[in-house]
Structure formats: structure tokens, C-alpha cells
Amino acid sequence: MSAATKSKYTKRSDGRKMDELRETEAKVGIIPTADGSAMFRTGGTIAIAAVRGPRILHPQHMQNPRTGILRVNYGMMPFSVSDRIRPGPSRRAQEVSKVIEWALSEIIDLSEFKSNVVDLFIQIPQADAGTRVAGINAAAMALAHAGIPMKEMASAVAIGKLDKTLVVDVDKSEEDYKDGEGSTDIPMCFLSRSGKISLLQLDGKISPEELKQAVEMGRKACEEILKIQIKALKEVGK
């Protein structure tokens, strides 16, 4: 960002610093009948995740005899947003489920669970933007809690560009920002060991240079999120 072009977005609506996460909370083991479960909250966005499996995959023709597979189902509760959402899978929910599945498939090793499936269920009881990344953060903890063999952890955040300003962990009011260049939403997920990016989506307008900065901001924020996830995992049973 050059000094000559001033951004109209100079102050965040909730007073956070540009690179500051919302108030976060993480808890592991919230659903007793599940094999693994967790909750992740950032500000007004709450995600809960449950893992069931590994278990034999039905129908049989979907089984992979070489490895187990991960299957993700993400959904928003009807009362999680102002205008009620009809229950049941929307097109959006199906796509979000798939990108979360891709974001998490690499972190687990299911080679010992041939023809099995690990089912991951994510629900959003309250939404204030960033539900897919909150879902990933909860889900990664739930997978670890379920004792699924993990190669690494996954942590995710949404970076926003509001006019020309990059910010960490956008909320709904920021997502709806209209001034100047408007709002660009960039959800991303980082893997803890390889440092690879397992989810990257973008809605809006951004230059390659700014995007590079956004990813660096995201990487830093996710280091913080990883610490929160690990802390919550260590607190299980205490």
C-alpha cells in the first residue's frame, strides 16, 4: 500500500487493531456421544463440530479399499442469522462442506482405515461472518480429540480488505462495508507443520501484491489460533 493512496477504512467498528482477532474461545469435548467434538468461537461467530468414526462406509460402492476417507457436513442453524435460514442443505452449505473437507483431508492419515469413513459434522448456532473458518478451527480440534492419526493441525481465518485496508478476522459489519473499493473477503487455512495453504477463497477485488500481504497477515493470525486450539486440547479432562 503506497502512502499516496489513503484508505477510507481507518478505524474498525469494534475498536480492534487491524491485525487483531476477535475475542476467541475454544472448548474440546462438548458432545459426549461423539468420538471427538469441539467448539470454537470468535466474537459473535460460534461453530460446533462432532467427529464420528472411523466406521465402515455405506453404501459399499463409495468405499475406497486403499484408504479411509473424510466426509464433512457443514450447516447453519435456522436461527444463526437475522433472516431465518430454511433447514436442510443449501447450495452454499454443500460447497462450504466440500471446501472444508479439502482443507482438512491432508492433515489426517486414514491409510490404516481402509474402506472406512470419518464423518465430521459442523453446525453454526450463531453467525457473525467467518463461519467456515470457525468451523475448520473447531473441526481440527474435534479430529484430534477423536484420536484420528494427525500429521498436523489446521487453523483458519478470514482476512478482509476494506477499501484499501487489510484486516484480520472480519465480522459481518466489515463484510458489508461499501465505501471506496468496498469489502474483499479472503478465508484461508494454514497447516501447522508444512505451512501450506489448504483453503483459499476470495470474493471482491484485490491486487496480487495486496493478496500476498493478506496471506502473510493470515499466517500470523493462524499461529495465534493454533495456540488457542492446542491449549483447548490440553485442557480436555482437566
Added chain:
Amino acid sequence: MTAEPMPLPNIQKQEIINYLKEGKRLDGRGVADYRDVEIKIRISKKAEGSCSVKMGETEVYCGIKMGVSAPYPDGPEEGTMMVSAELGPLASEDFEMGPPRINSIELARIIDRGIRESGFIDFKKLCIKEGEKVWTVFIDLYPINDDGNLLDAAGLAALIALGQAKMPVYDEETDKIDFETHKGDLPLNKDVMSFNTTFFKIGDNFIIDPTSEEELASDFRISIAVGSDKGKPRITAIQKGESVALSQEDFEKVLELVEKNFKAMFPKIEKYVWGK
């Protein structure tokens, strides 16, 4: 309540029956005892009213949303209500993905009838323009963990969330609802509230608030919504579930239990719903 749960091994069922002969349950409770109830309100600040209810390890979320729609032809000046439940695989191994199955549908309908027939919601006050526009109350129920008695936990959650609910503001000219501004409470007839209790017959005994294991050991269940008619129980909805039939003796026994349970529980339910 489950789709196609694994049957309970006979030895486990027999153990539950043997304990009950001495009036005992595996977790140490008496036949008419509930598990500990834990309530959290405002689990979603986007809802007009919301809560979670935990009974033991069973947990249900409930959220109330308001919408504006056309009234039904048979009630042009009355608001409407819709109860939905999603018994999804998040909450139990026995629940499956996909459109609501009979277990979700039955649960939602039992709770719908308990609330509707009691007259708890003042639908007349939910009319915006006669014959054209009325408020719709959406009650959405989401089990988070199923360890038995989802019905009564969900029923209680619905009452508490309704008790919490505030009215959003509707602008007739723009046809928009302002969900950020709330004006007053959802109109309720507080004195006619009914609560649902499901009695499960296991062997020769009836129990309430079963765990999943006890639910599987039961022969049939009967859900009864009861409110107060000047301090006396008034039944507003019934559902007998599962295929084992009810004898005249069972029927009389259940009615006896309804009276007892009403005396013991109604003051508690009122406290849960109104917070005092």
C-alpha cells in the same frame, strides 16, 4: 425416537427391568426423577429468543425466529407457528443425514401440538393486517447430544426460548423486518402454558426422563402435555408412541402419574421458563 438404533442386548434390558422391580434405576435415580437440568439462555444473539437445555447428557438447542407471511384462510387475523426439528448425525450415531425423517417430524409435531393447543402463544396479537399479513413464529429445535428423552428436553427448550423471545420491528411500507431493534416481548398467555412429559413403560414400570439405554429397553412411550387449570392439571396434547399397546390398567396408571408429575414439576418448569 431413533431411526434404526441397534437393539439393546437382552441381558442389559433384563438388568434394567430387575432394578426397576425394586424401584431403582441403573444411575441411582428413582422412577420419577429427572436428571440434572442445566439451562443456558441466548445461545444465539441472532435469534429473537434462544436457549440450550441439558438433561443429564442430553442437550438440545432451540431458537425462535419471527417472519411475516400471509395468514391461513381459516384464521385471517391470527399469526402462525412452525416447529421444526433436525435430529441430525451431530447428536447421535443413530441419526442420519438427509431430509427430516419420521423421528424428527414426530418430535416437532408433538411439541407443536403441546404449544398450539394450550393457547400459550397469543396468535391474535400477531396479526399485522387482517387477511393479508401476520407474524409467523418459527421454533427450530436442534439436538446436540442424544442420551434419551429428547422430546421433553426439546419441549422445555421451546418453552424457555419462547419465554425469552422479543418482537422485531416490521415496517409495512418497505415490507422489511428490522431484526436489530426489538420492541416488547412475544405475546404469550403465560397462565395457560403446558409442558410435555413422556412416560416410558419398561417391564411393569413407568419411568420418566430415560437415558438412551432405558429408552431402548422400553416397550412404549406416551407423551402428555399438561398445563395448569387453576392449580389443577389440564391435558392439552397426547401421543402414544411405539407398537406395544396400552392396557386399561396402564392407562389409569399413567393418569395417576400425570397428576403426581404435574404437582412435582409444574412449579419447576415455571421457574425454568420465567427464571424466577
